[in-house]
Amino acid sequence: MEALSGGRESAIYRDGEVVYRPLQPWSATIHLILAHLEQANVKESPKFLGLNQGQEMLSFVAGNTYNYPLIGAIATDEALISAGKLLRKIHDSSVSFIEQLDVNAHPWMLAPREPFEVICHGDFTPYNVALLENTVVGVFDFDTAHPAPRIWDLAYSVYCWSPFKTDSNDKLGTIADQVARAKLFCDSYGATETQRAQLADAMVLRLQALVTFMRGEAERGNESFAENIEQGHLQAYLNDIVYITENKQKIKSSLGN
Incomplete structure (x- = not known):
């Protein structure tokens, strides 16, 4: 094996x-x-x-896989566009499932968040997809899937694919490059004007929820999350919250159709 x-x-x-x-x-x-x-x-x-x-x-989900820093096929516009379309496909396909689901009758890794519009993947990121040349053709690691509004998933995906990150290994381009990639992802997903207007705030809320989750898991004795915090991942999210907040107006004004 x-x-x-x-x-x-x-x-x-x-x-x-x-x-x-x-x-x-x-x-x-x-x-x-x-x-x-x-x-x-x-x-x-x-x-x-x-x-x-x-x-x-x-x-097995076949294809080429990547991680940060985003270099090569994963950093192309084609990958970004296909990723946005695939996230929309997953969301749309889950609507009928949500409509017949008793959310409270099932366990979830990440807490469900109302309104329950779709099943969010929860971690739809460049390191959880497979590519054929420059096109995203698969997605895996659904452990973090949970019911939530579309924008909850869209926000974290845009954050990761733009990416609005400050760590030297994770960041890509300038803020102008990042908002251009964010707009391309939103266009490919078919984000509404309301979702675009809310996106910067939603990214901050999503990251704050992630920080709270990581701290809670570490306090409960989860060694994996304790190691992540020790390695600086939690601080990186806190730094990114500041970065997104500082650039909130630029992000908001650049995402309109």
Whole structure:
């Protein structure tokens, strides 16, 4: 078996076209989501294949994968446009699932947030997608999926893809470059004027929620999140909140159609 990167607490392995991942308290919920996406013909998401000795089996999402810094195919306009379109496809496909879902009857890694408009991926980022040349053709790691308004997912995705980041390894271009990429993502997603106007504030709220979540997990003894905080990831999010806040008007004025 081949070990894959991206595991939070335990190793993830691939054997041919099957990926083995450790079961989590929320795994059964995610399996329902993946089954719905499969029925909705969202071929870009992994398929739930079954369980095996405390592990879930998912189909392997083929393609080239990337991480920060964004260099090469992942940094192209084509990747950005296809990512925005795929996020919209996932959201639209989940509406019928949300309409028949008892949100409180299922466990979630990330807390559901009203209004429950769609199933948010929760971590739709450059490191959780697969590319064929310059086009995003797959997305994986749905552990963070949860019900929330569209803008909750859109905000975090735009933050990560623009990216509105200050860390020397993560940032890309100037603020002008970043708002141009943000607009391209919003255009590709089909964001409304209201969503565009709210986006900067939504990014700050989303990052604040992430910081609170990380601190809570570390306090509960989750070593993975404690290590992330020790490595400076939480401080990077705090720095990015300041950066987005300082550039709020520039972001807002640049995102209009």
